[in-house]
Amino acid sequence: MTISFAHRHVLEDHIIGFEMKPNAHHLSVSRRPTIVTVLAHAEAEEDVQLALDLLEDVSIRSCGPCEWLAVSQSSSPEALLRLLRAIPGSSAFDQSDGRVLMQISGPDVRRILAKCVGIDLHADVFAVGASGNMLIAHVAGNLARSGPDSFEIIVPRSYAGTVFEELKEMGREFALTAAFG
Amino acid sequence: MASLITCPHCGVRPKEEFSIRGDAVPVRPAPNASDETWNRYVFVRDNPKGVIREYWHHVSGCRRYLVVERDNVSHAVLSVTDATVAGRAGQKEGVR
Structure with a gap:
């Protein structure tokens, strides 16, 4: 007997409802990086x-x-x-199945991340292309700067739900939207 | 306690990313050393006031063991080195 497995993203249950147009501040989750x-x-x-x-x-x-x-x-x-x-x-x-990749971007992205990351994210210290392991919303993950106003977060799959919910909470004052991208 | 540690691999990081793994001063004795020596190494610890050397594990960063030299009175961090480097330096000096 052959069993066929359907790929289901771990954040599928967190991103539900009708699709919204991305705001200036947007959290995009990669489907299969x-x-x-x-x-x-x-x-x-x-x-x-x-x-x-x-x-x-x-x-x-x-x-x-x-x-x-x-x-x-x-x-x-x-x-x-x-x-x-x-x-x-x-x-x-x-590690593709064990990690979740998210991109967060927007003009005030540093103020969102400042609430859940303990390092200095100023461009002089953490320049575009810089990356490192650190605590992201109390979860050990990897943060990389992909642009002046965009960052990429890699967290273990089992913690992705927590980190995702935390990031959305942190971004509420900037009307952060989230979707698969 | 010192709230910022400059990891030699990751840069300035908050202390929450680390786990303190104990005194870095005791030197592991030879396997055939006397029971008394082993007892001292395993159980007996000084509790000095002033400059101390500790092992700090950068659990949620680079996951390396570091040797942090800090002052427990003024909370100043004097030096942070990778434990491998610190160990090698110790061997050269003949401490280990």
Whole structure:
């Protein structure tokens, strides 16, 4: 007997009702992003970092020494894994089903995030392209700056509901809307 | 208590991201050391006032163990190093 599995996003129950037009402040949840953890072997950190920077269509998020998250919206986990496993001195593992990717944007996005992130998000300190692991609404996740007024959040799947609800609450004063994107 | 810790990997972070894992001063004795030495290493701790060295685990950041040198009177953080680096430096000095 073959069982076919239907893919269902973990935030499906949180984003219900009729579709609203996105406001200036918008939280968009990626339906099926590809997220892969990359680890560098001992003494191979710099080489792996250089190789990762050369990859196209892949966004690299730093998680700490010798550890990165590779995020892609276009390629499949298999294709990305093949690409990353070709890098000598590295190990790569698929996390796509275990993580949730959200994009939050808007002119006052920093004021929304200031309520649930403990670090300085000023552009001089956390520039576009910067990323790091940190507590986001009391959940250990990864925050990356994708633009002057937009950030990307990666949290473990089981905590995504809490973080999503918290972010919506924080964004209420700016009429934050949320949808799959 | 010090509320901001400058992690060598992540930068300035609030103390809520860390977990304090105890005194970094005791040095693990050799496996065949006397019971008394092991007892001291496992159970006996000083409670100094002033500058102390502790292990801090950056649980919700880079997940590295750090050695934080801080003053428990003035709450000043004097230095933060990765525990691996601190360990190597200790070995060179012949402390460990």
